[in-house]
Amino acid sequence: MIEFKDFTFTYPTGRPAPALRSITMTVRPGTICGVVGADGSGKTTLAAVVSGVSPHLTGGEFSGSVEVCGRPVAGTPMAELATSVGLVRQDPFSQISGARFTVREELAFGLENLAVERDVMRHRVEHVMADVGLSELADRSPYELSGGQQQRLAIGSVLAMRPAVIVLDEPTSQLDAEGSRRVFGILDALKERGVAVLVMEHRLELLARSADQVVVLEDGAVAADGPTREVLGDPRLPEWGVGPLQYTTAARRAAEHGLWDESRPLPVTLETAADGFHQVTHRIPIPAGDQP
Amino acid sequence: MILSIDSLTYAYANGTPALNGVTFQVAAGERVAVVGSNGAGKSTLARHLVGIERPTSGTVEVEGRRTDELSIAELARSVGFVFQNPHDQLHARTVAKAVEFGPRNLGFTAEQRARACEWALRVTGLTHHAQDHPHHLSFGQRKRVALASVLAMDTPLVVLDEPTTGQDHRSLALLGSLLGELAEEGRTVIAVTHDMEFCVQHFERVIVLERGRVRWDGTVEQWLAADATALPADGSRDDAAERSGPPTDLERPQLTRLARELGWSAPVATVDAFLSELRERTPSVPAN
Structure with missing residues (x-):
């Protein structure tokens, strides 16, 4: 569980304006919450705050509260937070420990620091390696991996810790379609296990399939927060600096020409778009003279 | 030709081939997207254009000069490289x-x-x-x-490695108009990307890399047309067409996928193309 209550945060350096403003939102266990917003809208700061990186490591002024698994983030030491919340940073390169020589050792690094028993550790590492598709690269140096592979390594390192809350900042930015679906497949499985997942993601199509809830950030504040279909289909999305799905745009434009049944919600997935447009192209022709 | 690549092969130190006989040319002023899945060899290819990697065999020529005979500093006057990270x-x-x-x-x-x-x-x-x-x-x-x-x-040639990574809605629009501006100035842009949505909107030519080889090379329109006909309208799979058509492991643009899902064998990638196809396929539209 992640709970923000009227949380405002300002970094100690850089721009004096708050990076997050009066954030109130909740992510429940066993759900996936997607966060979208323009560049600089506060997505990365939000991730840093949930994981304790801010204010613990960056410093900064805050008011209000953020609780993870019932514990206030600001008042809980990082070492303790690390057992309940995992952060996958946007730039996977910066997440490599630099202290280990192979992918397998890198995946075990966090567990070693928690003094997890050797057999348990070995079992978990092999399991996670398979989950993120890195088994074949187990003995490679983390620095020899491609950007996409490093991204999967970063995700694996966090999964190995089995946190109750996981935060992923643009986890698919360097992955192709197959790799991205795999990551979201992992998130779906985490959700089933009761993990609270918070994911910053530009690609709305991935959120449309997996997220239960979507939050839009604009200039550090929550502009929208609700069920995925409602938020992603919201016509104000472009005003918030977020590009709508092509399915949604096509349906909205089609509706202007009577080519979309307006009693249907605007589609945010391939399946709902195909259903809606199939209905349009297969409707019974209305002879011009019979129109009311 | 501002860029000429001939039988370029590159193997890692352990012998794993990353590029295998890549050959293509790019004329000055062209906008080319090199697409492919992770591990297809895109970044390795891009790194050859700026001399960070040297061919195991074959040649890469920029403005008529072999890159393995130039220093990186000399090449820097001809090719600008924007890293992925x-x-x-x-x-x-x-x-x-x-x-x-x-x-x-x-x-x-x-x-x-x-x-x-x-x-x-x-x-x-x-x-x-x-x-x-x-x-x-x-x-x-x-x-x-x-x-x-x-x-x-x-530089006359600009190479972009995954330019859309981490870019929001406005930045993507900015990047799109920037590509147009560079083209007007006659500068050549080669982008390495797995983002087909971006590719069909802003590039004229697409080169598909697959496991270190050129699998497809043509205009975006040709790619879309070949892709649309590779799958028959009834949705059944034609293995022969699938093999001869463009590679299928790339994520197609959303509306291309939607058109396929609807069984349309028409090349569709943009909202306008989708709507005009929709109009044609819809029986007698009421006036209002």
């Missing part, structure tokens, strides 16, 4: 200094430098961030600083 190329304390670094190294006069930097910051939407520290910017903004620092060097 901005931290690979940002070391200065302000955005303005980062952007000025390349032109200064190339020996631009103060006046040339000022003009090049002012332009590069403007077209990347960073003018009001000129005095910011790159580390205080978001990942997407830092990527644009890296892009600006390369554009300021005024």
